[in-house]
Amino acid sequence: MSSEKTKIVIGIDDTDSREGMCTTYLCALLRDELSSFAKIISDPILVRLNPTIPYKTRGNASVALFIECGDKEKVIRHVTEKIASMACLDNENTNPGVVFVDEGQFDAVKSELSSFFRRAVKDVIMIDEAKELASELDLEFHAFKNGRGLIGALSACGAMLDPEWDHTYEYLAYREKEVWDTRRKVDESSLFEADRQTYPDTWDTVDLANNMVVCVPHSGDPVLYGIRGKDASSVEKAASFVVSEPVERVCVYRTNQGTDMHLISVSSISEIEEMHSYILEGEVLSEPITIRGGHTIFPLKDAAGDVIDCAAFEPTKNFREIIRKLIPGDKVVVYGSVTENTVNVEKIKITGLAKAYDIRNPPCPSCGKRMKSAGSGQGYRCKKCGTSSVIPERTAIERDILPGFYEVPPCARRHLAKQLLRFENEDLPVFPGR
Incomplete structure (x- = not known):
């Protein structure tokens, strides 16, 4: 065994299921375990990929670690064995992938992995393409079952090797294993206090408009709560106010959450494809209607006369009241994902009001x-x-609405959706949905 040290990027994805586990928890655990015989070089990375992918478990997240070690094979063995023992392999939709990139490969693979990462956030990528790319680049990888997790694992490696993307931070606290699948114990008042003390440097901890806590999940996974913000010190400060059950471990991730990285600007509806997310400008064609279930929908017409439905679904709560105030002739820009030929509106920019x-x-x-x-x-x-x-x-x-930016409340925010408080130098007013 050589004593020469080498740097390695490790990308991991798809170890969880809708019922439990969490890929970010596995990454935090591996970071702590590997630190006993390897050096952790930088913050771990958490990247959210295309939010419309139907194969995702919960948040479509992948992770990456950057380490320096003297025994690469020991690292590979430890990581793959940990994935094999902890991933929800009995679940048919859990198909882990792990990729190892040695520093001798960094220059040769950086460009292609960065491009792959950016595509995976916006586009639909097949498993075979990920396997082919990993093989072509001569990367060490392991695919469990059908290996769909290789898509996210390669993407996370690309993100780690490419610093040129907008990022935020998330502080994740994890529960002790004995209490997984039980009700979480977090003092809600302490979360509202954390928000009061650190907003706008942190966000989406609570939803003031709907008087809700939004940073505490409800599934059976190991996450106790997550605090999101502009930098590591801000999320750590907010976490210092939280009163909760005992915490097993914490991890601060650099992430593409809250960046709108998934959105593609298009000039016409004819360019739109299913399972992609867009920024689209148009005119309200007819008055919004609210259908069964509380979903509010209006048709948007582009410059060519093509029409697509835009929806503020029931979980967006008070945001629907903004949409219901639109009338035919209003000029708007919608931000959101397209499924079943409908835009799921995450934000709207009202640029002109009809009389x-x-x-x-x-x-x-x-x-x-x-x-x-x-x-x-x-x-x-x-x-x-x-x-x-x-x-x-x-x-x-007189219209009961003003031109400007409006967003869904924190309780309905998608991971990748950029908060209006992060918008700068806009020519119209910004109306945060909190």
């Missing part, structure tokens, strides 16, 4: 009383005087 009118039957020019309808399409008639008119009375009314 609104109160339309009433016209007054009779002779007696001053309001005319009555003369029948469908036949205008109006005064029964007393016999006068008629085809033009209703139109009075301009």
